[in-house]
Amino acid sequence: xxxxxxxxxxPQCLRKDHGISKASMQKRNRExxxxxxxxxxxxxxxxxxxxxxxxxxxxxxxxxxxKKVLTSLGDAVKNLDNLKGTFSKLSELHCDKLHVDPExxxxxxxxxxxxxxxxxxxxxxxxxxxxxxxLVAGVATALAHKYx
Amino acid sequence: xxxSAEDKCNVKEFWEKLGENTKVxxxxxxxxxxxxxxxxxxxxxxxxxxxxxxxxxxxxKKVADALSLAVNHMDDLPKALSxxxxxxxxxxxxxxxxxxxxxxxxxPGNLNPxxxxxxxxxxxxxxxxxxxxxx
Numbered sequence: 001x002x003x004x005x006x007x008x009x010x011p012q013c014l015r016k017d018h019g020i021s022k023a024s025m026q027k028r029n030r031e032x033x034x035x036x037x038x039x040x041x042x043x044x045x046x047x048x049x050x051x052x053x054x055x056x057x058x059x060x061x062x063x064x065x066x067k068k069v070l071t072s073l074g075d076a077v078k079n080l081d082n083l084k085g086t087f088s089k090l091s092e093l094h095c096d097k098l099h100v101d102p103e104x105x106x107x108x109x110x111x112x113x114x115x116x117x118x119x120x121x122x123x124x125x126x127x128x129x130x131x132x133x134x135l136v137a138g139v140a141t142a143l144a145h146k147y148x
Numbered sequence: 149x150x151x152s153a154e155d156k157c158n159v160k161e162f163w164e165k166l167g168e169n170t171k172v173x174x175x176x177x178x179x180x181x182x183x184x185x186x187x188x189x190x191x192x193x194x195x196x197x198x199x200x201x202x203x204x205x206x207x208x209k210k211v212a213d214a215l216s217l218a219v220n221h222m223d224d225l226p227k228a229l230s231x232x233x234x235x236x237x238x239x240x241x242x243x244x245x246x247x248x249x250x251x252x253x254x255x256p257g258n259l260n261p262x263x264x265x266x267x268x269x270x271x272x273x274x275x276x277x278x279x280x281x282x283x
């Protein structure tokens with residue numbers, strides 16, 4: 001999948017130029033995934049109380065994991081030309097140790113895009129969304145690349 | 149997939165806040181779908197898909213009106229949507245996602261995780277009813 005060069009900056013610009021705190025986005029993205037697609041909770045048995053939306057929203061392990069996920073996405077934005085290489089180790093981890101169905105990477109990507117729309121409002125134009133859709137699809141593919 | 153009483157309440161309350169803007173949102177969701185998921189354009193080869201297209205706006209209004217109808221008949225979606233054309237493909241999930249993005253962009257304060265979940269379930273139900281007409 002090719003990212004048109006003129007749109008390479010779209011994900012970077014949204015992240016850098018706005019005052020949205022990385023911490024708040026991380027938390028919102030992760031907690032939203034667990035609420036909107038509850039079956040994803042099965043991967044987080046050790047996280048403690050995920051029994052309700054409010055439990056998820058207040059869970060510190062959810063917040064911490066959200067930070068890990070968005071930090072990885074930050075790496076993706078910095079390495080758009082080599083997503084498969086960047087996510088090689090994470091792909092092996094998600095397949096061999098975590099046993100995560102790659103379909104969930106696409107779900108998380110789409111939830112992230114909804115969170116971005118909430119935060120950026122008018123600035124999240126259809127063109128910027130299209131660039132981000134390509135990015136999350138590329139990341140999902142890269143994360144699934146080492147599955148066997 | 150069954151919608152709980154809470155889901156129905158969340159969807160109804162959220163939809164009421166959209167007011168007359170549903171037509172605009174339906175059009176924006178279509179535009180986002182065509183831009184982000186170009187393969188969906190193959191189903192509209194007979195449309196003018198350029199920016200500001202009146203055909204896209206008209207279809208956006210149809211989408212919005214159908215969804216408003218569905219919101220008012222959540223207890224019997226198959227019957228409510230039965231008059232809709234059979235011409236709906238398995239790519240409806242892309243339109244559903246883009247509709248969520250459109251609504252999130254315009255109503256960020258109202259789309260908390262619970263309402264997001266309810267809307268997602270509702271749109272999945274609508275898509276399921278429409279695509280089941282193929283079989």
